[in-house]
Amino acid sequence: xxxxxxxxxxxxxxxxxxxxxxxxxxxxxxxxxxxxxxxxxxxxxxxxxxxxxxxxxxxxxxxxxxxxxxxxxxxxxxxxxxxxxxxxxxxxxxxxxxxxxxxxxxxxxxxxxxxxxxxxxxxxxxxxxxxxxxxxxxxxxxxxxxxxxxxxxxxxxxxxxxxxxxxxxxxxxxxxxxxxxxxxxxxxxxxxxxxxxxxxxxxxxxxxxxxxxxxxxxxxxxxxxxxxxxxxxxxxxxxxxxxxxxxxxxxxxxxxxxxxxxxxxxxxxxxxxxxxxxxxxxxxxxxxxxxxxxxxxxxxxxxxxxxxxxxxxxxxxxxxxxxxxxxxxxxxxxxxxxxxxxxxxxxxxxxxxxxxxxxxxxxxxxxxxxxxxxxxxxxxxxxxxxxxxxxxxxxxxxxxxxxxxxxxxxxxxxxxxxxxxxxxxxxxxxxxxxxxxxxxxxxxxxxxxxxxxxxxxxxxxxxxxxxxxxxxxxxxxxxxxxxxxxxxxxxxxxxxxxxxxxxxxxxxxxxxxxxxxxxxxxxxxxxxxxxxxxxxxxxxxxxxxxxxxxxxxxxxxxxxxxxxxxxxxxxxxxxxxxxxxxxxxxxxxxxxxxxxxxxxxxxxxxxxxxxxxxxxxxxxxxxxxxxxxxxxxxxxxxxxxxxxxxxxxxxxxxxxxxxxxxxxxxxxxxxxxxxxxxxxxxxxxxxxxxxxxxxxxxxxxxxxxxxxxxxxxxxxxxxxxxxxxxxxxxxxxxxxx
Numbered sequence: 001x002x003x004x005x006x007x008x009x010x011x012x013x014x015x016x017x018x019x020x021x022x023x024x025x026x027x028x029x030x031x032x033x034x035x036x037x038x039x040x041x042x043x044x045x046x047x048x049x050x051x052x053x054x055x056x057x058x059x060x061x062x063x064x065x066x067x068x069x070x071x072x073x074x075x076x077x078x079x080x081x082x083x084x085x086x087x088x089x090x091x092x093x094x095x096x097x098x099x100x101x102x103x104x105x106x107x108x109x110x111x112x113x114x115x116x117x118x119x120x121x122x123x124x125x126x127x128x129x130x131x132x133x134x135x136x137x138x139x140x141x142x143x144x145x146x147x148x149x150x151x152x153x154x155x156x157x158x159x160x161x162x163x164x165x166x167x168x169x170x171x172x173x174x175x176x177x178x179x180x181x182x183x184x185x186x187x188x189x190x191x192x193x194x195x196x197x198x199x200x201x202x203x204x205x206x207x208x209x210x211x212x213x214x215x216x217x218x219x220x221x222x223x224x225x226x227x228x229x230x231x232x233x234x235x236x237x238x239x240x241x242x243x244x245x246x247x248x249x250x251x252x253x254x255x256x257x258x259x260x261x262x263x264x265x266x267x268x269x270x271x272x273x274x275x276x277x278x279x280x281x282x283x284x285x286x287x288x289x290x291x292x293x294x295x296x297x298x299x300x301x302x303x304x305x306x307x308x309x310x311x312x313x314x315x316x317x318x319x320x321x322x323x324x325x326x327x328x329x330x331x332x333x334x335x336x337x338x339x340x341x342x343x344x345x346x347x348x349x350x351x352x353x354x355x356x357x358x359x360x361x362x363x364x365x366x367x368x369x370x371x372x373x374x375x376x377x378x379x380x381x382x383x384x385x386x387x388x389x390x391x392x393x394x395x396x397x398x399x400x401x402x403x404x405x406x407x408x409x410x411x412x413x414x415x416x417x418x419x420x421x422x423x424x425x426x427x428x429x430x431x432x433x434x435x436x437x438x439x440x441x442x443x444x445x446x447x448x449x450x451x452x453x454x455x456x457x458x459x460x461x462x463x464x465x466x467x468x469x470x471x472x473x474x475x476x477x478x479x480x481x482x483x484x485x486x487x488x489x490x491x492x493x494x495x496x497x498x499x500x501x502x503x504x505x506x507x508x509x510x511x512x513x514x515x516x517x518x519x520x521x522x523x524x525x526x527x528x529x530x531x532x533x534x535x536x537x538x539x540x541x542x543x544x545x546x547x548x549x550x551x552x553x554x555x556x557x558x559x560x561x562x563x564x565x566x567x568x569x570x571x572x573x574x575x576x577x578x579x580x581x582x583x584x585x586x587x588x589x590x591x592x593x594x595x596x597x598x599x600x601x602x603x604x605x606x607x608x609x610x611x612x613x614x615x616x617x618x619x620x621x622x623x624x625x626x627x628x629x630x631x632x633x634x635x636x637x638x639x640x641x642x643x644x645x646x647x648x649x650x651x652x653x654x655x656x657x658x659x660x661x662x663x664x665x666x667x668x669x670x671x672x673x674x675x676x677x678x679x680x681x682x683x684x685x686x687x688x689x690x691x692x693x694x695x696x697x698x699x700x701x702x703x704x705x706x707x708x709x710x711x712x713x714x715x716x717x718x719x720x721x722x723x724x725x726x727x728x729x730x731x732x733x734x735x736x737x
Contacts, residue, residue, distance in 0.1 A: 041132040044069040093122040115144040152176035166310040170202035185281040195274040210257040225264035226277040240285040265300040275307040340478035353475040354381040362452035369448035390426040431455045438472040509607035511730040513700035527554040528725035539606040541569045544666040548596025575617040586644030597642040611731040612658040625665040633688040658731035661697040670722035700730040
């Protein structure tokens, strides 16, 4: 029995020795490997052997020992379920494999989070009995951290791509890094445009007093880790703030915030510009590992991308704002130009100027003009009637040196001030705080001034002043055009009045009426004319014609025709001879010029026993129309060519008698050739129809009114392209003998 027990014990000893030999070989095999190996014995999981990688992973130091249970060596494992898994493998003999298993190693300040790919497998003796557990594993902490950092970076890049606000991106980046590495405090500072100062960007875990103290810190040598890194454009590593000279001026601040180490990385744009700094703080002195520097590089690049995208977006928004402002300015000036040129009236123009300026450019506006050697306020604009009344009641002095308007008129230069205008005025009542006075200039000489007044918080910047000057320039041009228009219109009216009869004469046995409508706005003298005058022998001469062209040349030609006819008519009995004299006068005057031609109808009329005797000549003009007592309209045929073309006209006189109540209508082609908005002309047929619609036994005035009303109805108030003139001669009732 004793011999049998001895043999059995000897066999077990040999088998146990064989197992231990195998684990020793494994321990030697894993000795220089980064993989973890540990051999545990018995249900207490006593650590029999382990390689250096295992001891390094569990913290080293006092933990580098064998012969003690693992739960005693690493008491933190029990609460995390690791000892329970070892018990399960020991009891069941079944292998357990874990991937990226999270284990918190150590206690107190030395605690760290680690991840492992681990296998727990049972150790058997030669009889197949479980005698312990073998642990094989690889630490994946760095891989897991890298994976999580990559995920956080992807999330940040997605935020950047979505154009999330820069503060949100930077704050999220800081929090993500601090969550992955709880011992780290992250800060991002942003560089000013000049690169000489750093502003607070994000630092969610730093105290507010610290962030406020370093906000605006100057870059330079010795300005802490961040200021120095920004200055050097390279990493600055300070392992112990308390002893590093770079922190001499900020050491007390760091101590108050509980900061002991700071590693700063400059954030640079692709073109090398400084964008800011990325800093990692620690509360204990510490030197960075390569992984720490890699994290700093990765997230500094991410911060650079976010900041550059932010700058690009700001630049785009600024460009959009400038473009919108330019469009708004252009729209304002175009609308102003349209409004200023709406009516060619100088007083209305300057009133529009004041209205356009208020409130678009200023709360109050006034326009003063130089008139008859003095200065008169002609337009004002204000948001309230009382303010407008106060402004309108004030008149600046023309020659007072202390008056802004007087100075601007004297210098021709804009004056701007952030105070009330000098000189007397209702400035206090209106609450005026500043002004802009802009000259209105015509051909280099100021003829007035636009004064804009600010109130309350309103102020004039360079942009508003430039707009005011451009508005004043356009208003001055519009006022100049309005003044010129008024002068030209008055001149045209005066000349036209001189060329037309103010009143038709009383002709015995006849009624006379005329109609004249100038083309356009009447700025130019028309080419249509008519005249009736006595020949001195009891008969009368009449003439209606059309001069080719308009303006001064047409006026002089009209005058020549009329004056020649008036001069020769008393001397020549035949109308043909009178018209030939007119033709000679035209050709003699224009012998060396090509000034167009003249058409006309000229004739003599005298009372007769049965009406009016008419003797007329037509020279290239529209055919006269005859309205008889039956209201039948016919033409008066008379051949004749154009005058003033250098070719003697062939003229044939025509005699007729107008019976009582019969009318002769002479007219220019401006009536028959006028058009509607389409292409339809008024025409000869419509004119004859209108003439026949006159009242029974009409007067000359009735005939003219009927024709004129029909023509106006046809054009429907639109401007005509050619002058229109008509002369009606109606035979009166015979006198009792």
